[in-house]
Amino acid sequence: MIGLPKRTPIAPLEYTRRLWMRGWVGLVLFFLYAPLITLIAFSFNDSRRNIVWRGFTFKYYEKALNNDSLMEALVNSITIAALATAVSVVLGALAAVMLWRFRFPMKAAAEGAMALPIVVPEICMGVAMLVFFAKIGFPTDLPWPLNLGAITIAHITFCFPFVTMVVRSRLASFNREEEEAAKDLGANEWQAFRDVLLPHMKPGLVAGALLAFTLSLDDFVITFFTSGPNTVTFPVKVYSMVRFSVTPEVNAASAMVIALTVILTTITLKMQSRMGTIAQGH
């Protein structure tokens, strides 16, 4: 042997140092993010059509922000998402606690029914909602924000099962002796829930809320069927804009929504990891 190898040899489990593995991961990341990066990049494109690069500009952001109907749609979407998230978290958490704690007849059926909105195709849900709201004569001409009622209710219907799922898996790791200990020390049902079970559920609640918010924010199919003529949400608005032409304005608006969700996700993940380290007490 002449000379020493320049690099230490690759150990059996060091897959991340193997070329083929790096290439594979690179490809996956490329297909995941290239469309998004293109979308964001072309939102700065100084061109009416979104095909060739003609120079950098902020003007489409300005245009998007000044587009009243687009902004109204965005505000509608965020309002719906916030309301749907709040209600879904409460409903979903309660359902999770019920399924986790109690034994009752038809529990398996209740569990299945709870998961149904997750598996039913959205298009069916959408049509069902449309028929349902029409049948019961849900008022469509209410003032803002009451006119968002139908959409919000529809969103809660498909969001809360996700919260239930996440919270339930979190509850599975709960040590019931902790709750008994709280009661043993004098806490009543509610105090034990508030002081012991709820702090344990918190990461699940945060994750569930995040999931519900993003699901609601970008839902198109169900919203499309339940929105009235005067209630347009962001995805529906974008869809109608794209039907005319893909202008950088749509890109700019989308980029802003992406930024919003990224920021929200980062904040919640940060919060969660902090709580996670606290809750690792076991």
Added chain:
Amino acid sequence: MEDKQPIISIRNVSKRFGQVAAVDNVSLNIMPGEFFVLLGPSGCGKTTLLRMIAGFEIPTEGQILIDGQDMAKVPPNKRPVNMVFQSYAVFPHMSVADNVGYGLKIAGVGKAERESRVAEALELVKLDGFGTRKPNQLSGGQRQRVALARSLVMRPKVLLLDEPLSALDAKLRAQMQFELADLQDHVGITFITVTHDQDEALSMAGRIAVMNKGDIAQLATPSDLYEFPANRFVADFVGSVNLFEGRLTLDEPDRAAVDCPGLGKVYLNHGVTGPHGADVWVAIRPEKIYLHVPGAGKAIRGAAEDAPEGHNFARGQIKGMSYLGDITLYDIRLETGAMLRVSRPNLSRRDQEDFTWDDRVSMHWRADSAVVLLN
């Protein structure tokens, strides 16, 4: 103690889960200030009994009184008892001080008093200065102390401990056994501990109730339990024992004899008050059998002279040996074919070299060593 009222009175309590009786018609009185241990194998109902005292299980039948009060309608959070859980159940999101102060906070105790009582409790379990730590920064032993302090700070009438030492390593366990006994002595609260570990029970308890299949097999002090077991289950579960079937041939107030096909003739210097000619069992502990070289004997055999010729004596061959440092265990095949376990203390450094595999040996035991069991 006779005129005192029991702090806990368990009257004909049963607990059934479906068809299975976890606790089957148990009656028990526990006196104030006692260190009481419920001992038994897993599934014997000891934890269920403890949880019924705490209020986490409702008896199917019977009555539990704490300090004279019927607990039937009293939920766990209103009972004057506190529990240390097997998993310790320390609240992971609260600091040590918040954990210990939790019960006082719920009870509405003011901040100043709470803080001083928490500090006092932490000092009691030797955790002063740990108040601001989080449970995940503590070792297993320290977490257990937090759980202890959290219960003791409530000044309960009775402290219930569910397998308090099972999660600790052997050295720490031995240390905590002493500390728990010390602590109990110091605070004067009645302790009821559940354990499956006989060493733990023997070293800490004032009285032990051995449970088997939902029933109390024997209730006695540690030494009575070990030296005078009431039945085969207790003899076998507490310590190790040689058990032989036999027939009672002599039973008078001051002497008795049993003829064991496996062991030989066993003589006792006290009566057993069993039916004459009855089938009985003889239990004899390994450390109560003397081992010696055959024929080396008149002098050593003299120790067996409290028995008539031909009694309390056996011959055999060593078939197994395990050296444990302080003692050596020998498994001996008797001339009858039965196996007998004998332990021998290593009183001097070369004692373990006296006997080895396949050596022919003689054994004897004293007239007060064997125990006759009727069931």
